[in-house]
Amino acid sequence: MSNYQQRVYELVKIIPAGEVASYGMIASLLNGVTARMVGYAMAATPDPVTIPWWRVVNASGGVSPRPGSDKQYIKLREEGIEIESGKRLSWRDHMWQGPPQSWLDESGVDIEQFLMARPKI
DNA sequence: CTTCTGACGAAAT
DNA sequence: CATTTCGCCAGAA
Numbered sequence: 128m129s130n131y132q133q134r135v136y137e138l139v140k141i142i143p144a145g146e147v148a149s150y151g152m153i154a155s156l157l158n159g160v161t162a163r164m165v166g167y168a169m170a171a172t173p174d175p176v177t178i179p180w181w182r183v184v185n186a187s188g189g190v191s192p193r194p195g196s197d198k199q200y201i202k203l204r205e206e207g208i209e210i211e212s213g214k215r216l217s218w219r220d221h222m223w224q225g226p227p228q229s230w231l232d233e234s235g236v237d238i239e240q241f242l243m244a245r246p247k248i
Numbered sequence: 249c250t251t252c253t254g255a256c257g258a259a260a261t
Numbered sequence: 262c263a264t265t266t267c268g269c270c271a272g273a274a
Contacts, residue, residue, distance in 0.1 A: 129271080131271085149256090149257090150255075150256055150257085151256070151257065151258095154256085161256075161257095161268095161269055161270060161271095162256040162257060162269080163254075163255095163256045163257090163269060163270060163271080164256090164269090164270065164271065165255085165256080166254075166255040166256055167254075167255080167256095167270085167271060167272080168255090169255050170254085170255055180255085183255080184255090185255080185256065185257080186256075186257055186258085187257090190255085191255040191256080192255085193254095193255055195255095196255075199255085
């Protein structure tokens with residue numbers, strides 16, 4: 128698989144259970160990666176067990192419609208996130224607060240970009 | 249090489 | 262609210 132995909136997976140792995148991030152939030156932390164690319168990577172998840180793909184939703188706080196999207200609603204509810212099919216979850220209650228400072232230092236990405244990429248509540 | 253298709257997103261309508 | 266439009270860019274054909 129390509130290099131950017133691997134970077135997306137490594138980042139998605141650090142999202143804690145019970146929290147979610149948007150495709151755009153993930154992209155903002157990876158130079159050269161766009162929201163669409165994050166979506167593409169999720170669709171090609173090599174390991175659906177180790178990589179918490181269900182914790183990535185669209186900027187509206189909803190599960191992007193697609194065949195099989197019902198699986199995501201189930202996974203989210205399993206970890207305490209209230210969301211019904213076709214509706215949106217509460218960013219206020221579940222938005223990922225971002226990677227630890229150590230991660231930012233290592234990657235060279237600044238927190239500002241990430242903060243700006245957050246969906247407006 | 250060109251064209252088309254998205255697990256995207258922001259802005260306009 | 263819901264829809265449309267446009268920019269985005271990796272892959273597939």
